[in-house]
Amino acid sequence: MTSTDQQPFLSIRDLKVHFSTEDGIVKAVDGLSFDLAKGQTLGIVGESGSGKSVTNLTILGLHDRDRTAIEGEILLDGEELLTASEKELERLRGNKMSMIFQDALASLSPYHTIGTQIGETYRKHTGCSKSEARKRAIEMLRRVGIPQPDMRVDDYPHQFSGGMRQRAMIAMALVCDPELLIADEPTTALDVTVQAQIMDLLKDLQQEFGTAIIFITHDLGVIADIADDVLVMYGGRCVERGTKAEVLRDPQHPYTLGLLGSMPSLHGPVDVPLTPIPGSPPSLLNPPSGCRFHPRCAFAEKVAGGLCSGERPVLEVTDGRGSACHLTGEQKQELFADFAGSRHH
Amino acid sequence: MFRFLVRRTLGALVIMLIISAVTFWLFYAIPRDPAMMSCGKNCTKPMLEQVRHNLGIDHPLPVQYWEWLKGIFVGRDYPGFGHCNAPCLGYSFANREPVLGTILDRLPLTLSLAFGSAVVFITGGVGAGMIAAVKQGKWQDKAASSASLVASSMQIYFVGYIAMYFLVGKFDILDNPSYTPITENPGAWFSGLLLPWLVLALIWTANYTRMTRSQLVETLSEDYVRTARAKGLSRRNVFFRFAWRGAMGPIVTIFGIDLATLIGGAIITETVFSLQGVGRLAVDSVDKSDLPMLLGVTVLSAGAIVIINIVVDAIYAAIDPRIRLA
Numbered sequence: 001m002t003s004t005d006q007q008p009f010l011s012i013r014d015l016k017v018h019f020s021t022e023d024g025i026v027k028a029v030d031g032l033s034f035d036l037a038k039g040q041t042l043g044i045v046g047e048s049g050s051g052k053s054v055t056n057l058t059i060l061g062l063h064d065r066d067r068t069a070i071e072g073e074i075l076l077d078g079e080e081l082l083t084a085s086e087k088e089l090e091r092l093r094g095n096k097m098s099m100i101f102q103d104a105l106a107s108l109s110p111y112h113t114i115g116t117q118i119g120e121t122y123r124k125h126t127g128c129s130k131s132e133a134r135k136r137a138i139e140m141l142r143r144v145g146i147p148q149p150d151m152r153v154d155d156y157p158h159q160f161s162g163g164m165r166q167r168a169m170i171a172m173a174l175v176c177d178p179e180l181l182i183a184d185e186p187t188t189a190l191d192v193t194v195q196a197q198i199m200d201l202l203k204d205l206q207q208e209f210g211t212a213i214i215f216i217t218h219d220l221g222v223i224a225d226i227a228d229d230v231l232v233m234y235g236g237r238c239v240e241r242g243t244k245a246e247v248l249r250d251p252q253h254p255y256t257l258g259l260l261g262s263m264p265s266l267h268g269p270v271d272v273p274l275t276p277i278p279g280s281p282p283s284l285l286n287p288p289s290g291c292r293f294h295p296r297c298a299f300a301e302k303v304a305g306g307l308c309s310g311e312r313p314v315l316e317v318t319d320g321r322g323s324a325c326h327l328t329g330e331q332k333q334e335l336f337a338d339f340a341g342s343r344h345h
Numbered sequence: 346m347f348r349f350l351v352r353r354t355l356g357a358l359v360i361m362l363i364i365s366a367v368t369f370w371l372f373y374a375i376p377r378d379p380a381m382m383s384c385g386k387n388c389t390k391p392m393l394e395q396v397r398h399n400l401g402i403d404h405p406l407p408v409q410y411w412e413w414l415k416g417i418f419v420g421r422d423y424p425g426f427g428h429c430n431a432p433c434l435g436y437s438f439a440n441r442e443p444v445l446g447t448i449l450d451r452l453p454l455t456l457s458l459a460f461g462s463a464v465v466f467i468t469g470g471v472g473a474g475m476i477a478a479v480k481q482g483k484w485q486d487k488a489a490s491s492a493s494l495v496a497s498s499m500q501i502y503f504v505g506y507i508a509m510y511f512l513v514g515k516f517d518i519l520d521n522p523s524y525t526p527i528t529e530n531p532g533a534w535f536s537g538l539l540l541p542w543l544v545l546a547l548i549w550t551a552n553y554t555r556m557t558r559s560q561l562v563e564t565l566s567e568d569y570v571r572t573a574r575a576k577g578l579s580r581r582n583v584f585f586r587f588a589w590r591g592a593m594g595p596i597v598t599i600f601g602i603d604l605a606t607l608i609g610g611a612i613i614t615e616t617v618f619s620l621q622g623v624g625r626l627a628v629d630s631v632d633k634s635d636l637p638m639l640l641g642v643t644v645l646s647a648g649a650i651v652i653i654n655i656v657v658d659a660i661y662a663a664i665d666p667r668i669r670l671a
Binding site: 060062066086089090091092093094095098099101103106107108109110111112120121124125156158172 | 482567568569571572573574575576577578579580586587590591664665666667
């Protein structure tokens, strides 16, 4: 979005991912578009089931092709990924684009040493020898801050601590210097100090290699730390986007406002109660009509004519900034200020 | 590894002791006198005493058990049969032959039957299960699932006789089941056992198909399998090195138990195809109140199970580094 190139590095246009299940069709992602330039970090925020993970699995082509219907386009460096062959995707995965998963213990193979798992990615994409791959694995472990990497390289994941596993996972994802890195809640399972270290590590590596990062999280604190731009997803759609400062300081969608309201502030008084968003995430099997957030929205009745439940709000984006809400600008200013005010009393 | 072997071997010996003692005790809990059967119709009291003495069963139970146990390690002298070299499992009450010799005579057939059919059902079952798991929900999966359901509800005595009637009798495709030692004539060994192998393997193949499929369906959806794909590894590589590796453990365990069971004798299969294996021996010895033979077969089966279990545990640890042998 801040790219000066004509062609953004990653470009997603009107992506729709629909699964067929026994109960019907799940619209996991329903018309999503965004661009990402090299060296930039896009934070994707949303609750579980908002479509953020599905979007990223689709970029890597890791969805179940038999059960998934996909529309739209995903261009990586000008290459269309949705129509790419499996062979072509295998060449890109772990090489040009790679992914860090949330639960490192479950995501690393319990049957292979850390060194093998890091090295085999490198071997696959460079065709180097086993000993070279091992050397590379040790080098990567050193880079992500594993002590005594030449010994730990032969350990199995269960012999690593949680933070070290996540570092090993990052080493594995970065072993081929990917140009696009997707991090799916990489710090959710870690304690805060380790979390901060991992975030610093990612930032350092990004500076070094100019990697484009998609950072998926439901933690706005993490977003504030790492992202350049933010995309808020709800029910498979993007409800708000903008730069980090715009979205966090001046939210334009009631859902974003709700997310901010359910997060404790370090700057205000400590005894302010949190304001959770009422209700639960929408069923994607049978999503609410109109704006998918309207059943939980505090301001839905402020919009005349039942527009919120009747018509899908359009996401209009100018200069990378936009929100999909039927409220007018003035209404938002007034209502959102009241909401923020009520939190401080 | 050494500690593991020592510990497990000692454990195995204890288990064998317990099993043999229980068998001994159970046998005498049955109100049947083996001396009576051996003595015949016009048996007088002194004759009965003599028979008891000759068979070595004129002592209290614990002494008898001790004698039997001692015989295994140092041999034994029988008043009726003379000396029996260690390892001595005694003489059959029924035909007065040495027990060990009889079992060793029967064992090659039983081992041939067990390993031959194991090769068929493990390759067939795992192969079909793999195809079903990869083609989940497609026709191959449905075909494998229905076939294995039908096959696993079959009975050997049913399938066996049908197969005999058609494949051997009517169309003469396979040879009549018989046993020729492999050292004598490998071709005859193979063709003579082919039908029993296939019939015995049929039901087990079905079980392994279903087990392999369900294990693989589970591991294929594991996060680490997805990670392997995300690294750009090929589907084949991911399938065998990650998903199958994870699925193997339980299959190896069950396979070990099944194989051990088969080494103890496939009673029904041996009966259906008139093969004189260890299974038939066991049934006959129960029938004839032949305690030494029964003990011998029981100890052999128990030994097979115990040893294979140790091997399985070692394999399991080799498959899964999280398991440590101790």
